[in-house]
Structures are given as C-alpha cells and as structure tokens.
Amino acid sequence: xAFNGIWKVDRSENYEKFMEQMGINVxxxxxxxxxxxxxxxxxxxxxxxxxxxxTFRTKDIDFTLGVQFDYTLADGTEVSGTWELEGDKLNGxxxxxxxxxxxxxxRSIVDGELVQTYNYDGVDAKRIFKKQ
Numbered sequence: 001x002a003f004n005g006i007w008k009v010d011r012s013e014n015y016e017k018f019m020e021q022m023g024i025n026v027x028x029x030x031x032x033x034x035x036x037x038x039x040x041x042x043x044x045x046x047x048x049x050x051x052x053x054x055t056f057r058t059k060d061i062d063f064t065l066g067v068q069f070d071y072t073l074a075d076g077t078e079v080s081g082t083w084e085l086e087g088d089k090l091n092g093x094x095x096x097x098x099x100x101x102x103x104x105x106x107r108s109i110v111d112g113e114l115v116q117t118y119n120y121d122g123v124d125a126k127r128i129f130k131k132q
C-alpha cells in the first residue's frame with residue numbers, strides 16, 4: 001500500500017528522448033514536458049485505481065495485478081499489458097497495438113518519492129514524483 005496517495009511530477013530524466021523513440025511528434029513532446037502530471041493511486045489488495053490528471057486530460061484507470069488490460073497513452077498510442085507486484089516494485093509490460101513493440105515500465109518508492117522508469121526500444125527514461 002506504499003503507493004497510495006497523490007503524486008505530482010517533479011522532474012524527468014531522458015524523457016524527451018524516450019518520447020521521440022515512441023514516435024511522439026515534437027509538439028506533443030514539448031507539451032508533455034510541462035504536463036504537470038498528477039497521479040492518484042489507491043490500492044486495495046490486488047486491485048488498483050489510478051487517476052491521472054494533467055494539463056491535457058484526466059483519466060481513470062482500474063486494473064488488477066496480473067490481469068491484462070487495454071490502455072491508451074496520453075498521445076493516443078494504444079497498448080495492452082499487465083502490472084505485477086514484485087517485492088516493493090510495480091512492473092508493467094505493455095505491447096503497442098500498432099507495431100507490437102514492448103514498453104516496460106516500473107514504479108517504486110525511493111527515498112519517499114515515486115520513481116517511474118520506462119524502457120522502449122532501447123531507450124530508458126525516468127519520471128520522479130513527489131507526494132502531495
């Protein structure tokens with residue numbers, strides 16, 4: 001339940017390069033760098049409810065650990081995959097519907113911050129969130 005709470009993006013590492021590798025156009029990349037993303041996480045056993053709020057959209061996401069679900073990224077990319085809890089880390093593996101390439105993402109709490117990492121097609125990135 002360590003993930004429960006409201007998390008606001010504080011900083012990013014290599015996020016621009018990651019978005020470029022994902023095929024996100026330059027205008028959307030520039031906007032995404034300043035999206036003021038806030039994620040509200042509520043965990044109840046194996047069930048999660050997330051609310052993603054940004055300058056551009058608000059989206060509710062419900063998933064159960066280990067159960068495949070579909071999700072649309074902020075840029076419109078459609079993926080399908082699962083989240084698994086391994087120790088104190090949430091590991092997500094999502095396959096793009098348009099090209100079958102895999103997006104790997106993790107969420108972990110490090111020194112009181114939510115650290116979300118991404119790997120797509122050989123490019124790594126990180127977004128760090130502070131608890132509100």
